[in-house]
Amino acid sequence: xxxxxxxxxxxxxxxxEDLPALVRAVGEAGALRVAEACDRxxxxxxxxxxDEGVDAWLTRxxxxxxxxxxxxxxxxxxxxxxxxxxxxxxxxxPLSSSQVRARCASxxxxxxxxxxSGATLQPARLALGLRRALLERxxxxxxxxxxxxxxxxxxxxxxxxxxxxxxxxAVLALGAWCAGLPRFRRVVIPRGSYIVITxxxxxxxxxxxxxxxxxxxxxxxxxxxxxxxxxxxxxxxxAGSAAGLGTGxxxxxxxxxxxxxxxxxDLPRLFPPFAGVRxxxxxxxxxxxxxxHLPTFGTLPGGAxxxxxxxxxxxxxxxxxxxSILADLVLGIDDGAxxxxxxxxxxxxxxxxxxxxxxxxxxxxxIVRAEDREEAGGRPDPLTRFAAxxxxxxxxxxxP
Numbered sequence: 332x333x334x335x336x337x338x339x340x341x342x343x344x345x346x347x348e349d350l351p352a353l354v355r356a357v358g359e360a361g362a363l364r365v366a367e368a369c370d371r372x373x374x375x376x377x378x379x380x381x382d383e384g385v386d387a388w389l390t391r392x393x394x395x396x397x398x399x400x401x402x403x404x405x406x407x408x409x410x411x412x413x414x415x416x417x418x419x420x421x422x423x424x425p426l427s428s429s430q431v432r433a434r435c436a437s438x439x440x441x442x443x444x445x446x447x448s449g450a451t452l453q454p455a456r457l458a459l460g461l462r463r464a465l466l467e468r469x470x471x472x473x474x475x476x477x478x479x480x481x482x483x484x485x486x487x488x489x490x491x492x493x494x495x496x497x498x499x500x501a502v503l504a505l506g507a508w509c510a511g512l513p514r515f516r517r518v519v520i521p522r523g524s525y526i527v528i529t530x531x532x533x534x535x536x537x538x539x540x541x542x543x544x545x546x547x548x549x550x551x552x553x554x555x556x557x558x559x560x561x562x563x564x565x566x567x568x569x570a571g572s573a574a575g576l577g578t579g580x581x582x583x584x585x586x587x588x589x590x591x592x593x594x595x596x597d598l599p600r601l602f603p604p605f606a607g608v609r610x611x612x613x614x615x616x617x618x619x620x621x622x623x624h625l626p627t628f629g630t631l632p633g634g635a636x637x638x639x640x641x642x643x644x645x646x647x648x649x650x651x652x653x654x655s656i657l658a659d660l661v662l663g664i665d666d667g668a669x670x671x672x673x674x675x676x677x678x679x680x681x682x683x684x685x686x687x688x689x690x691x692x693x694x695x696x697x698i699v700r701a702e703d704r705e706e707a708g709g710r711p712d713p714l715t716r717f718a719a720x721x722x723x724x725x726x727x728x729x730x731p
Contacts, residue, residue: 340526340556340558340566341454341558342394342449342450342451342556342645343451343647344373344450344647344648345369345373346365346369346645347369347422348446348645349624349625350362350414351410352623352625352728354417355623356676363418364671370648372652372655373391373449375651376389376648376651377391385463386456386460387453387454388561389450389457390451390544391448391450392545393448393449394449394545394547395431395443395444395446395545396446396550397426397548397549398428398549399440399551399555400439400549402702402706403441403551407425407442407444410423411423422447423445424444425442427442428441430442432540433540434540434543435539435541436538436541438603449546454647473491476491476492476493477492479492481501483633483636484635485635486635499635500635500636500637501637503631503636503637503638503640504638504639504653504657506618506619507519507584517681518627518640518679518680519620519621519641520621520687521618522618522691522695524568524615525569525586525590525591525614526567526569526613527568527594527613528567529564529598529605529610530608530609530611531562532608534563535604538604539604544559552570553570553698553702555568555569557601567594567601569590569597570618584616585616585617587615593703621678622680622726622727623679624643625641625673625676626640627673627675628675629675637657639656639657652668655668656673656674679726679728694718694719702719
């Protein structure tokens with residue numbers, strides 16, 4: 332459960348919030364096919380948890396995508412309007428600022444949309460439940476086994492420090508760690524995402540009126556995401572200012588003190604009743620950011636190793652869809668999930684080193700600094716503003 336697999340923000344959603352990026356990448360019809368398929372993954376995960384008796388704290392009360400500063404005012408409208416134009420207007424329910432605050436009385440949150448199909452869960456409980464179910468079915472799991480090298484032709488030979496395994500086919504599903512492989516070095520940039528969680532304070536949640544279980548995210552490019560837990564905690568996360576240097580997978584992406592401190596500072600400002608409530612834990616991990624803000628699936632040269640990469644922080648729901656895609660690719664099923672246009676989608680390529688990692692680190696810091704400045708009611712300086720907007724000018728899609 333390295334990286335976001337067991338330590339993510341706990342949002343279970345589809346790809347409707349990435350509808351503009353999908354349309355740009357695969358066209359309107361393809362975008363609808365992908366978003367609808369990914370929405371079905373939420374249903375499938377919910378059904379699987381129920382059937383397998385896995386209590387992943389799954390709560391299906393929707394996701395709120397809302398303004399959290401004047402600079403974000405109305406930024407959700409193009410998404411809702413695009414969905415409506417494509418005949419999927421019911422996927423987003425516009426809410427006024429008063430309607431948002433009726434669900435969560437934060438003085439910072441403004442208007443936005445409700446994405447009704449979204450859910451929240453405890454991702455480690457889901458991953459551990461999946462592990463148990465696989466072991467019960469006789470699957471052998473080799474945890475902590477370092478792979479030294481592997482081949483990409485059949486039979487696939489995987490060499491580890493303790494032995495070797497041969498198989499007709501293999502699947503590469505490494506998340507941000509794909510950045511260490513030559514094929515993906517210019518496709519993926521690891522970026523840190525961090526989260527803090529409070530001690531239980533159900534009375535403070537009641538004071539906020541946030542008792543419905545909705546997940547909340549704002550419209551920053553350095554996204555903030557917040558959910559509650561069944562025992563009355565707030566889990567509060569944000570895409571941090573740390574981006575990977577080189578392959579980018581060192582300790583600094585597992586725990587960045589500056590990003591954690593920002594979360595500790597901002598939590599009582601967004602949720603005043605939680606001032607003085609103890610922060611019980613903080614954690615983080617690298618996510619696999621791509622230039623299209625979308626995952627892509629395919630087969631490595633040699634024909635025997637399939638891959639899925641680029642979930643860009645939204646992976647619980649899309650990774651289920653990705654599993655269906657990869658299974659179909661291995662089994663040679665052409666008319667199922669493998670027919671979705673995410674298969675073979677040519678990813679945007681980032682510049683070569685040293686521009687890739689140095690540029691990513693500088694731009695990510697500029698984005699966070701610019702958005703912090705806007706949130707405080709000011710304007711970022713011209714150099715910060717230029718650096719923060721540079722990825723969009725170069726054709727990269729970083730979300731809101």
